Amino acid sequence: MVCQAQTITTISPLSSSVNETSGLIYLNGKLITHNDSGGKPILFEIDVKTGEVIRKIHIENAKNIDWEDLTYDENYIYIADTGNNRGSRKNLKIYRVLISTFMDEKLDSIKAEAISIKYADQSSFKKTNRKTNFDAEALVSINDSLYIFSKNWSNGWTNIYAFPKTPGAYTLSKIDSINALGLVTGATYNQKLNSIMLSGYGVSSNFLLEISDFKGNNFSKGKVNRIEIFPTGSKQVEGITQISPTTYYLSAEKNNTPNAVLYLFEK
Numbered sequence: 001m002v003c004q005a006q007t008i009t010t011i012s013p014l015s016s017s018v019n020e021t022s023g024l025i026y027l028n029g030k031l032i033t034h035n036d037s038g039g040k041p042i043l044f045e046i047d048v049k050t051g052e053v054i055r056k057i058h059i060e061n062a063k064n065i066d067w068e069d070l071t072y073d074e075n076y077i078y079i080a081d082t083g084n085n086r087g088s089r090k091n092l093k094i095y096r097v098l099i100s101t102f103m104d105e106k107l108d109s110i111k112a113e114a115i116s117i118k119y120a121d122q123s124s125f126k127k128t129n130r131k132t133n134f135d136a137e138a139l140v141s142i143n144d145s146l147y148i149f150s151k152n153w154s155n156g157w158t159n160i161y162a163f164p165k166t167p168g169a170y171t172l173s174k175i176d177s178i179n180a181l182g183l184v185t186g187a188t189y190n191q192k193l194n195s196i197m198l199s200g201y202g203v204s205s206n207f208l209l210e211i212s213d214f215k216g217n218n219f220s221k222g223k224v225n226r227i228e229i230f231p232t233g234s235k236q237v238e239g240i241t242q243i244s245p246t247t248y249y250l251s252a253e254k255n256n257t258p259n260a261v262l263y264l265f266e267k
Contacts, residue, residue, distance in 0.1 A: 012051035023070030024239025087132025138187035
């Protein structure tokens with residue numbers, strides 16, 4: 001693993017409506033986020049310059065039990081309701097909504113389809129206090145599959161699971177794992193560079209983990225570059241999305257700070 005440090009730039013504070021910003025995507029020139037556990041099932045479109053909410057889209061047949069990440073492909077936006085920091089959930093879901101429907105600005109309420117998942121290697125659902133390896137806050141879409149990167153509270157690794165994009169119920173087996181040296185909170189896939197960027201935090205700093213030069217889904221066999229970053233506002237970075245081959249937005253929840261924050265990272 002290659003390690004380095006790099007600064008990030010504060011773009012704007014975020015509206016109080018998204019104080020618990022978690023997932024983040026930049027799609028067709030629109031910056032989209034959501035709140036995490038206990039919030040309403042709403043996707044928010046954000047003005048990048050001001051951080052204000054300019055549109056709310058209610059997902060009328062979904063629940064936000066613990067929404068944690070967003071990703072998309074050519075047809076759908078995928079919402080990861082996979083937060084599970086006590087390790088006791090049996091109702092993990094990925095919701096998908098049509099991009100074409102979402103982009104219809106006459107609508108403020110749309111419906112989703114559901115993909116239900118569970119982990120083949122999870123045998124106990126006893127509640128723990130942030131000790132589980134079955135929490136997950138990072139989701140990417142690559143070709144015909146979705147990939148979850150887990151947030152391992154017990155050992156700082158991230159386990160990787162793959163599953164189809166079509167609605168149904170799936171039991172997921174671990175396909176790979178990487179020592180993240182911290183807790184993974186978000187992910188984005190850079191199609192042009194065929195690389196994945198994970199966001200997260202460790203004991204003393206935030207980090208990005210860039211995974212590149214991999215073949216198929218053998219992620220751990222690729223090059224892993226760890227980048228320590230130092231936010232000047234909230235340090236609870238939860239969301240990340242690529243906006244160009246070398247540029248990313250990151251969002252951080254309000255956490256002992258006046259507001260949530262939007263950051264910019266340039267390689």
